Amino acid sequence: MKIFTFLLSCFASVVLADDFKLINGREYKDATVTRVEPDGIVLRTNAGIAKVYFVELPKEYQERFKYNPAAAAASSAQQAVNQATTAVAGRGQPSEVISHGEQVDINQHLALGNVTILEFYADWCGPCRLLTPSLEQMASSDPQIALRKIDIVRWGTPVAQQFNVNSVPLVNIYNRAGSLVGTVRGADFDSVKRYVAQAKTGG
Template identity: 30%
Template sequence: MTVDTASNSGTDVPTEPVNVGSETELNELVDDSGVVLADFYADWCGPCQMLAPIVDNLAAETDAVVAKIDVDANQQLAKAYGVRGVPTLVLFADGQQVEEIVGVQAEEQLRELIQNYTEE
């Protein structure tokens, strides 16, 4: 399987969100990537649907790996991260959780947050 990567970054960052189905998968993604934005969502959630195109843009246009976690299919994983409402975005940098945002946020605000951790 080939991974479509951002051509302008020179790194192996997927340009589309990666669906994560277990805590092991998320841990491996976080361990193997510099910055990961994990989107805990539910298909039935209106705000999650509003956030989806923003998350897609962030995957395509930033140096963060974007992970999508369906809370209905991955209840244990959501519980492990203390997700009480959706959408919840968890940002990881250098293997550590550094931010948690609940609810829909503006794309510019999320982009700035990611840039705080991807630019050195």
């Protein structure tokens, strides 16, 4: 019975693996769908994890995963609300998403005179969901800190290539003069706090 169950599990895994070809011609070979969201699907491949939006997929995939444009729009609107600044009693610096995959000039978004935290994240990234609330709380409660966020969307987007991002979350901390003080990889909030303290004193 155990052997049968094992074989059945293996068979199920093989069935779930599939090739996905986007409208622009890009392909994800032997990809497994790990999660279906209102606006897209999260795929796991040998190269890592990536989110593919339904608007990038042919109609057959949209129908297969029950794509609903209205639900996707509502989900995107809710995400925008969740990412908006929630300053405490007007004390904190606003947080701002400055890129959704496109290249960006970070120098145009540094809060000179204050400490800037730059977070690279993705909606499908579990560790990002653990770290982001702590960063937002830090920025909203401290008027000397500004949080800037870059959504890489998926691996290989222009902004991910621009900053050579190969893992998320990734956090850069800049001092009041706009100089990079340190980089933290992973959901290591304690290291972020140490670099922020260093940045406040000049880095």
